[in-house]
Amino acid sequence: MNLREQYVAFMTIFRKEIKRYLRIWTQTLLPSAITMSLYFVIFGTLIGSRIGEMGGFSYMEFVVPGLIMMAIVTNSYSNVVSSFFGSKFSGSVEELLVSPVSNFVILMGYVVGGVSRGLLVAVVVTLVSLFFTDLSIHSYLIVVIVVLMTSTLFALAGFINAVYANSFDDISIIPTFVLTPLIYLGGVFYSMDMLPEFWANVSKLNPLVYVVNAFRYGVLGVSDVSLPVAFGMIVIFTTLAFAYSMHLLNSGKRLRQ
Amino acid sequence: MIPALEIENLSKVYDNNFEALKGIRLRVEPGDFFALLGPNGAGKSTTIGIICSLVAKSAGKISVFGVDIDKDFPAAKRHIGIVPQEFNFNQFEKGLDIVINQAGYYGLSPGLARERAEKYLRELGLWEQRDIPARMLSGGMKRRLMIARSLVHEPQLLILDEPSAGVDIEMRRSMWDFLRRINAQGTTIILTTHYLEEAEALCRHIAIINHGKIVENTSMKELLRQLDREVFILDCVEKLPDNTHIDEFVTRRVDDHTLEVEVQKGQNLNAVFAALGLAGINISSMRNRANRLEEMFVNLVEGAA
Ligand SMILES: Nc1ncnc2c1ncn2[C@@H]1O[C@H](COP(=O)(O)OP(=O)(O)O)[C@@H](O)[C@H]1O
Numbered sequence: 298m299n300l301r302e303q304y305v306a307f308m309t310i311f312r313k314e315i316k317r318y319l320r321i322w323t324q325t326l327l328p329s330a331i332t333m334s335l336y337f338v339i340f341g342t343l344i345g346s347r348i349g350e351m352g353g354f355s356y357m358e359f360v361v362p363g364l365i366m367m368a369i370v371t372n373s374y375s376n377v378v379s380s381f382f383g384s385k386f387s388g389s390v391e392e393l394l395v396s397p398v399s400n401f402v403i404l405m406g407y408v409v410g411g412v413s414r415g416l417l418v419a420v421v422v423t424l425v426s427l428f429f430t431d432l433s434i435h436s437y438l439i440v441v442i443v444v445l446m447t448s449t450l451f452a453l454a455g456f457i458n459a460v461y462a463n464s465f466d467d468i469s470i471i472p473t474f475v476l477t478p479l480i481y482l483g484g485v486f487y488s489m490d491m492l493p494e495f496w497a498n499v500s501k502l503n504p505l506v507y508v509v510n511a512f513r514y515g516v517l518g519v520s521d522v523s524l525p526v527a528f529g530m531i532v533i534f535t536t537l538a539f540a541y542s543m544h545l546l547n548s549g550k551r552l553r554q
Numbered sequence: 555m556i557p558a559l560e561i562e563n564l565s566k567v568y569d570n571n572f573e574a575l576k577g578i579r580l581r582v583e584p585g586d587f588f589a590l591l592g593p594n595g596a597g598k599s600t601t602i603g604i605i606c607s608l609v610a611k612s613a614g615k616i617s618v619f620g621v622d623i624d625k626d627f628p629a630a631k632r633h634i635g636i637v638p639q640e641f642n643f644n645q646f647e648k649g650l651d652i653v654i655n656q657a658g659y660y661g662l663s664p665g666l667a668r669e670r671a672e673k674y675l676r677e678l679g680l681w682e683q684r685d686i687p688a689r690m691l692s693g694g695m696k697r698r699l700m701i702a703r704s705l706v707h708e709p710q711l712l713i714l715d716e717p718s719a720g721v722d723i724e725m726r727r728s729m730w731d732f733l734r735r736i737n738a739q740g741t742t743i744i745l746t747t748h749y750l751e752e753a754e755a756l757c758r759h760i761a762i763i764n765h766g767k768i769v770e771n772t773s774m775k776e777l778l779r780q781l782d783r784e785v786f787i788l789d790c791v792e793k794l795p796d797n798t799h800i801d802e803f804v805t806r807r808v809d810d811h812t813l814e815v816e817v818q819k820g821q822n823l824n825a826v827f828a829a830l831g832l833a834g835i836n837i838s839s840m841r842n843r844a845n846r847l848e849e850m851f852v853n854l855v856e857g858a859a
């Protein structure tokens with residue numbers, strides 16, 4: 298396929314992904330808006346007012362970037378994992394496999410689809426957060442870069458999950474038992490300074506720590522980890538996830554018999 | 555002439571060590587209407603799956619219109635349209651979207667994709683149903699939707715895996731007419747089936763597959779001729795002359811006292827006896843030789859049941 302045809306194929310997958318999550322928006326877009334509103338009310342307003350300052354900001358200001366990141370991570374992940382697993386389950390992934398479209402384009406179609414949902418939800422959640430706090434952005438550039446890289450990383454992770462999944466249980470086990478704990482322990486709700494040294498060190502293995510802190514730096518201008526380290530780690534995790542996804546597609550593992 | 559499909563020594567061992575294909579050889583000429591007939595579990599879908607990249611082969615070589623799938627699978631895939639045995643579309647999508655998206659995967663521009671989708675949905679009588687989610691279509695409509703989807707990039711080779719499964723008789727006739735029409739327009743067609751009647755109604759050449767091996771590969775005409783033929787073995791009292799010959803019958807002198815006679819449907823055994831009697835040869839006993847093909851068909855039918 299020439300470049301133009303590959304582009305057409307990419308846009309076809311991408312558009313199909315957007316259509317899918319817009320069609321079922323009550324399952325894809327609405328839940329995050331509701332959950333995050335609850336978080337804002339409970340942690341930000343009710344409990345937050347008693348916590349006082351964290352990292353030099355009001356608790357509400359501190360927690361909002363983490364919560365936005367949480368929405369981006371879960372949405373980009375779950376979009377790809379449910380959509381790609383769904384296409385495996387219905388057999389419609391074969392529509393792609395029998396066509397001449399390259400594996401890279403297949404991956405990009407799904408990943409960019411997931412990224413777009415992450416971004417859309419991020420916008421919704423940010424708008425909701427404006428009811429609770431004033432948001433001033435420290436660096437738009439960093440915010441945009443972190444958001445794009447993070448949603449790409451977790452869209453890729455969702456893809457890997459989908460390739461391995463054999464049942465609908467398999468696509469909820471990882472989010473429940475791995476992703477959610479990583480998010481909660483990733484410094485969304487607290488500053489790394491508060492952790493005992495041992496747990497602070499353990500946390501350094503958690504990609505969410507870098508994601509949340511890099512984003513918090515973009516919004517507030519403060520971070521528990523150094524920005525270059527955070528970026529470096531996100532790039533490394535993303536590269537690994539990309540390479541592994543391509544490997545899965547190229548080897549045909551679990552997709553071709 | 556470059557064959558539409560050439561398969562050499564194709565074998566497949568599944569992960570559980572089951573040997574589904576044991577060295578298959580096939581050649582389908584361009585423009586042909588070809589049947590791959592065999593009972594359930596014979597290896598038909600495995601063969602088709604390998605041709606369209608859904609199953610990885612264990613060994614062998616496949617070329618589609620001269621393009622080796624190991625050298626340039628994307629180019630080979632452009633020549634192939636595939637209608638699988640199981641419904642493999644997203645049941646929640648609309649028929650029109652399914653066909654248009656498939657065109658997109660082949661890189662067809664959106665305008666052309668829509669044009670082609672409309673053309674084939676109309677030809678297959680699905681245009682009225684284009685905006686209905688696929689799960690609400692009848693079995694026959696779903697099958698035709700997959701045919702429309704397989705044609706949207708106008709492949710030279712159309713492969714249908716058991717296209718009649720779950721399609722009622724009337725629908726089957728109109729589907730057959732459609733397939734004959736596009737075959738007449740130049741599309742090479744291969745279909746798998748376990749009904750001889752379906753192969754007979756449509757196909758010019760046929761290969762029979764059983765237990766992962768091609769057991770017969772011939773023209774439809776020749777196959778039917780063989781099926782309609784019985785071979786009798788006559789034990790003769792007198793020595794048969796070296797050049798024993800009976801008008802209008804194919805005979806074979808097995809030894810001095812044994813003669814094999816082929817009798818086609820409609821031919822009369824009395825003529826054989828008369829001719830031999832005239833030559834002064836008496837027949838002491840007679841039995842008919844098992845018809846290999848017929849036996850096979852009995853097995854196939856039992857296997858399919
Ligand atoms: N994924 C698989 N793993 C193991 N065995 C398989 C698999 N798919 C098919 N088989 C076996 O391979 C044989 C051929 O199957 P198939 O090609 O589907 O036959 P057909 O289409 O002629 O009915 C069958 O015995 C089937 O059980």
Ligand SMILES: [Mg+2]
Pocket residue numbers: 595598599600639715716
């Ligand atoms: Mg089959």
